[in-house]
Amino acid sequence: MSEWMDEAVCATADPEEWFPVKGASAHRAKRICLTCPVINECLQYALANKLTGVWGGTSHSERIRMADMERRAS
Numbered sequence: 001m002s003e004w005m006d007e008a009v010c011a012t013a014d015p016e017e018w019f020p021v022k023g024a025s026a027h028r029a030k031r032i033c034l035t036c037p038v039i040n041e042c043l044q045y046a047l048a049n050k051l052t053g054v055w056g057g058t059s060h061s062e063r064i065r066m067a068d069m070e071r072r073a074s
Contacts, residue, residue, distance in 0.1 A: 002045065009036040019053040026054045033057035 005011065009032055010018060017029040033039055034057055043056020047067060052060045 002041070004038040004041040004045075007038045008042060009033070018055070026059050029054040030057050030059075 010029075013032060017032070020026050020029070033042070033054065036042065036057075039056050041056075043058060043063075045051070046055030046058070047063055051063075055063070058066070
């Protein structure tokens with residue numbers, strides 16, 4: 001486990017918030033992420049590891065779009 005994870009706000013929250021079922025809202029998890037001191041580290045970790053769920057204040061589909069835009073820009 002990465003050191004930054006110890007500082008993550010989500011470490012003490014219900015894990016199901018970060019893995020909503022298809023069609024369910026991820027807004028609550030994203031709002032919690034906005035208060036997290038390691039949001040950037042979390043996002044980079046999710047992008048590097050192609051994780052599902054809410055990480056770094058973004059959903060899996062949002063990160064896919066981000067990665068696609070980055071590939072097109074290079």
